[in-house]
Amino acid sequence: MLFADLYLGHPKMGNRFSEVPKAPTNPVKAGPELQDDLEMLRKACAYAEAQAKGLPDFRIEYDGYAYRVAVLQSVSGTVYVLRRMPPQIPSLRELGLPQLYSQKLMQEGLTGLVIISGAMKSGKTTAAGALVAERLVAYGGVAVTAEDPVEMPLEGTHGPGICFQTQAASNEGGYAAATRNILRSGANLIFLGEMRDGEAALEVLRAGVNGHLIVSTLHAEDIQTALRRLEVMASEGMEAASAQALMSDGLAMVLHLRLTGNNPRRLEAEMLTVRTNSSARAIIRSGHYERLGSEISLQKTQMLTGRMG
Numbered sequence: 001m002l003f004a005d006l007y008l009g010h011p012k013m014g015n016r017f018s019e020v021p022k023a024p025t026n027p028v029k030a031g032p033e034l035q036d037d038l039e040m041l042r043k044a045c046a047y048a049e050a051q052a053k054g055l056p057d058f059r060i061e062y063d064g065y066a067y068r069v070a071v072l073q074s075v076s077g078t079v080y081v082l083r084r085m086p087p088q089i090p091s092l093r094e095l096g097l098p099q100l101y102s103q104k105l106m107q108e109g110l111t112g113l114v115i116i117s118g119a120m121k122s123g124k125t126t127a128a129g130a131l132v133a134e135r136l137v138a139y140g141g142v143a144v145t146a147e148d149p150v151e152m153p154l155e156g157t158h159g160p161g162i163c164f165q166t167q168a169a170s171n172e173g174g175y176a177a178a179t180r181n182i183l184r185s186g187a188n189l190i191f192l193g194e195m196r197d198g199e200a201a202l203e204v205l206r207a208g209v210n211g212h213l214i215v216s217t218l219h220a221e222d223i224q225t226a227l228r229r230l231e232v233m234a235s236e237g238m239e240a241a242s243a244q245a246l247m248s249d250g251l252a253m254v255l256h257l258r259l260t261g262n263n264p265r266r267l268e269a270e271m272l273t274v275r276t277n278s279s280a281r282a283i284i285r286s287g288h289y290e291r292l293g294s295e296i297s298l299q300k301t302q303m304l305t306g307r308m309g
Contacts, residue, residue: 004121006067006082009042010074037063045069045080055169059085059149068151085151086126089133095123096267100303101255104273105131106138112252112275113208115195117218117226122257123267124217125193129154131215132191136161144185146178147193154191168193175200183207192216195229198236205234208250223256223272223296224289231287240287248285251275272296 004019007027015038016027030038044062049071052058057070066085071078092102105114114131116124129152132143137159145154146168155165164185168178175192176199182190183203195201195218204214220226227247234243251274258268272292274280277299283291 004083008038008045008080008082009077010079011077042080055171057149059151066153068149087153089129089152089154090126092127092130092134095127095130097127097269101269101271104253104271105255106134108139110252111208111211111213113204113250114215114252115218115226115254116215116257117220117223117254118257119221120219122259124257125151127257128191128215128217132163132189133158135189136163141188142186143189143191144182144187145191145193146175146182176203179203188213190214195233198233201230201233202237205246205250208252209246223254223270224292226254226256227284227289244285244287248274248281251284270296273299
């Protein structure tokens, strides 16, 4: 069955699947033929929760699928919210990303911080995983991820390159500590699962300035909002003007994703290139993100006409 999330274990409302294609209701209640299997899955979640030792979410594997599990403590009891992870990494083309954006993401010698932004369930993590895998196939090298929890099936070989996946547990310093550890590993490509706090933001921006390629995701409604949120996080450790300057130097590009329609859903995307574009860097350095709309449109036109490097 195709679904977005499974709400598992509620003693009164039962087990329910959200966003099932062509379902008459949302979320739809699981039928009696699924109850035995879902009870086994619930027990697997309960066991994994005990092993996770208080972490708010974790990863399990069940019946050939991997799930990201969040624990929801409702007034009636514990509910496990499961999101099924892709069994394999799709390509950027299979995701529907426009070729002109894929070419920018895949350019040889790319350095800096690449942010993939979007709303929840917009495909940010999947796109980031696809980018990591494709760059390893194209250029080789070593990639290391920091995820909380580990989601995409990236660990292993990808063409001439290899990837190691690591857990950025919140009770062990989170993404900031994991990033510092990865920077000592010799990796030339780093994937940070999500930008969540100022310390992590500063670590990856500084790494971007120093020539590393970092890919990370950020919840945001558009590119401008993503940059404002990044500035707010970075400003936790320095003045706003210094954070803006660091962003203008450390950012490579921002890719924003949006899913539209229902059956099938269609991917829409827009991109802002920063590192190689003096105009975008100047706007970010000034903090006037509202001016970026015309810059994003201009860059798209230049890409379409082949006039952008």
